[in-house]
Amino acid sequence: MHVLILGGTTEGRRLAELLDGDGTPGLRVTSSLAGRVAGPRLPVGEVRVGGFGGVAGLTEWLRAHHVDVLIDATHPFAETISFHAAEAAAGAHVPLLALRRPGWVPEAGDKWHMVDSLPEAAQLLPRLGRRIFLTTGRMGLAAFAGPESDGLWFLSRSVDPPEPGTPTPARTELLLDRGPFSLEGERELLRSHRIDVLVTKDSGGAATAPKLTAAREAGIPVVVVRRPPVPEGVRVVTDPQEAARAVREL
Structure with missing residues (x-):
């Protein structure tokens, strides 16, 4: 199984660690970083840096590299790539998960x-x-x-x-x-x-x-x-452990 993580976040790096150390035979993990930050913190495993060239480019990459699961672990405000991921996953017939950390909640005294x-x-x-x-x-x-x-x-x-x-x-x-x-x-x-x-x-x-x-x-x-919405119909998980379990289920 080939898992592609659209990363660049703490959660994306943690998920790569969990899957890389999973010990499942035949499990390959690739993390993709947008390349917008100089000197990014690199996850374990295979890493690619740079864009895909829009929906068409990502769709072709998923097919050419035989990706079995796509995980959108980008920043909650990376709206464009999230919608590109949803369209590309549908076009390539690849399951898609969105890994999103929970948002903040106001407490007493907040203005x-x-x-x-x-x-x-x-x-x-x-x-x-x-x-x-x-x-x-x-x-x-x-x-x-x-x-x-x-x-x-x-x-x-x-x-x-x-x-x-x-x-x-x-x-x-x-x-x-x-x-x-x-x-x-x-x-x-x-x-x-x-x-x-x-x-x-x-x-x-x-x-x-x-x-x-x-x-x-x-x-x-x-x-x-406020955060932009996750594309309609995309399954959302809230922590790397839950995402790793979902990959194992698939």
Whole structure:
């Protein structure tokens, strides 16, 4: 059996470990990374880096490499590849699983403002504060470069810097860092930069959750971008162990 994991996440790496160490004779695991992050953390086993060339390219890859199971373990906000995976799996007649970590849940004391997109988050900011901690990644920075951001200051944290020429807010400080992040570190970051609004995507997971606790303790409002939907009809599993069991069943 050949399993293709569309990865790049902690869950994707853990699933590759589980399947690689499974000991099942004839089980081959390939992890595919998009290649958008410099120096990614590589999973065990076979790894390919780069895109497939859309739905047609992924469909052909599944057929040419005799893939028996496709697992979408990409980031919850990697909407395009998830829909490409659903179409390609259907076209190649390959079973598809979506591995999605559970989203975050607000707790008592949280001041969350739920929105459906980054532009909607940008429109909301002037009513909430002036010093913004932006944790939505370098790909979404341009959404905050419009006139509604005039007078606002941004601390933008991402693994890699934005591409040259990417529109950015006029007053932006870049912070290049990779999680997991500690609660004490997030508390100090909010304090030292005098942050009064946090913006994040509902990516879920423990690696970047301490910022939510730090914001709650400081009484800071949090703008949370909702996840895009999983393609209709795709079976969703919530942890690598469940995904590994599903592969064994197949």
